[in-house]
Amino acid sequence: MKFIVSSSALLKQLQSINGVVTNNPVVPILENFLFEIEDGKLTITASDLETSMITELPVEARESGRIAAPARILLDTLKNLPDQPVTFTLDEETYTIEIASANGRYKLAGENATDFPRVPVVKGSAPIEMPSSSLSRAINKTIFAVSTDELRPAMTGILVQLADAQVTFVATDGHRLLRYRRSDVGAGQTANLIVPRKAFNLLKGALPSEATTVRVEFNNSNAFFSFNQMRLVCRLIDERYPDYENVIPVSNPNKLIISRAELLNSVKRIMIYSNKTTHQVRLRLAGSELTISAEDLDFSNEANERLACQYEGEDMEIGFNARFLAEMLSNIDSEEITLELSTPNRAGLLMPTVADDNESILMLVMPVMLNNYV
Numbered sequence: 001m002k003f004i005v006s007s008s009a010l011l012k013q014l015q016s017i018n019g020v021v022t023n024n025p026v027v028p029i030l031e032n033f034l035f036e037i038e039d040g041k042l043t044i045t046a047s048d049l050e051t052s053m054i055t056e057l058p059v060e061a062r063e064s065g066r067i068a069a070p071a072r073i074l075l076d077t078l079k080n081l082p083d084q085p086v087t088f089t090l091d092e093e094t095y096t097i098e099i100a101s102a103n104g105r106y107k108l109a110g111e112n113a114t115d116f117p118r119v120p121v122v123k124g125s126a127p128i129e130m131p132s133s134s135l136s137r138a139i140n141k142t143i144f145a146v147s148t149d150e151l152r153p154a155m156t157g158i159l160v161q162l163a164d165a166q167v168t169f170v171a172t173d174g175h176r177l178l179r180y181r182r183s184d185v186g187a188g189q190t191a192n193l194i195v196p197r198k199a200f201n202l203l204k205g206a207l208p209s210e211a212t213t214v215r216v217e218f219n220n221s222n223a224f225f226s227f228n229q230m231r232l233v234c235r236l237i238d239e240r241y242p243d244y245e246n247v248i249p250v251s252n253p254n255k256l257i258i259s260r261a262e263l264l265n266s267v268k269r270i271m272i273y274s275n276k277t278t279h280q281v282r283l284r285l286a287g288s289e290l291t292i293s294a295e296d297l298d299f300s301n302e303a304n305e306r307l308a309c310q311y312e313g314e315d316m317e318i319g320f321n322a323r324f325l326a327e328m329l330s331n332i333d334s335e336e337i338t339l340e341l342s343t344p345n346r347a348g349l350l351m352p353t354v355a356d357d358n359e360s361i362l363m364l365v366m367p368v369m370l371n372n373y374v
Helices: 007-020 071-079 132-145 197-206 260-273 322-330
Strands: 002-006 032-038 041-047 051-058 065-070 085-091 096-101 104-109 128-131 157-162 167-172 176-182 191-196 213-218 222-227 230-235 254-259 280-286 289-296 301-308 310-312 316-321 336-341 348-352 359-365
Touching: 002 007, 007 041, 007 051, 007 071, 007 085, 007 197, 032 071, 051 197, 065 071, 065 104, 071 104, 128 132, 132 157, 132 167, 132 176, 132 197, 132 213, 157 197, 176 322, 191 197, 191 230, 197 230, 254 260, 260 280, 260 289, 260 301, 260 322, 260 336, 280 322, 316 322, 322 359
Parallel strands: none
Antiparallel strands: 002 085, 032 041, 032 065, 041 051, 051 230, 085 096, 096 104, 128 213, 157 167, 157 191, 167 176, 176 359, 213 222, 222 230, 254 310, 254 336, 280 289, 280 316, 289 301, 336 348, 348 359
């Protein structure tokens, strides 16, 4: 069986799904791409059992067939070939793959396609359509706060809450919490899904820069995302997500409004002088002035800066992990941010002062105990 394809077109498609392939998979066959040819179309699948990505592209072929092709050697070969038509000759009996280019021939050992795991099929779900830009933004705004603690599996994914008139994305690692909500995407149904971090990372990398509609479907165990010629299927995390709404403080009488860039740059400078274990910075709020300070007693390092701000509330001091604070500030786009506080031992709420239409971003960060309060 033969097919002819552009080397660069094939490489582009393989690179878009290669992130699924792991170095030491549970099943050795998963070190391969599954090639399936039918009606002049090549369908390529990559899987790690939990997540599968499928893409397709047109090829010149007269026959149909299937084979598993080794991912790493195939990618390395195509990366080093100039853009040109290449001919693949597949032997489905010996599972050998021969690639013929303008200046050479390359022979690879493939595997039996029947050993490749089947990709789940969606049944019974009403599809939701979402602009790729909205989905990409939702992932970017939450994924950095996902937990890596395998002992709390629910928090190693992003909670997607579907409602009639809005979609909410939530991520937390126990120290900070991100809630991103869109009111311009209605699901027309109510459901809670926990999508693994890896699946959303892969999806984020595969989403095109131009405007595209992403079709989302799900059942009890899997979520399905499809756009253009790409499909991603992932197993959902079957756990109960923490009741995050209860953690968000409702009454926050102390409100700080400040330039996001000024605060971020100040935190980045001050954190250089903070303790390398706690990364603690101290925020002292009084009148229209914010003082940020840090000290590392082990090395006698200390620093402080004063920033002008708008502040309503009682004078107070509160400590935060500077790394968390800097990361959260980096993920807000607005010129000014609002920090809402109640007491030094309760979570602070960070949000854009002026929110974009149709979206709501709320970031919660837990305080670090200052020596004064021990």
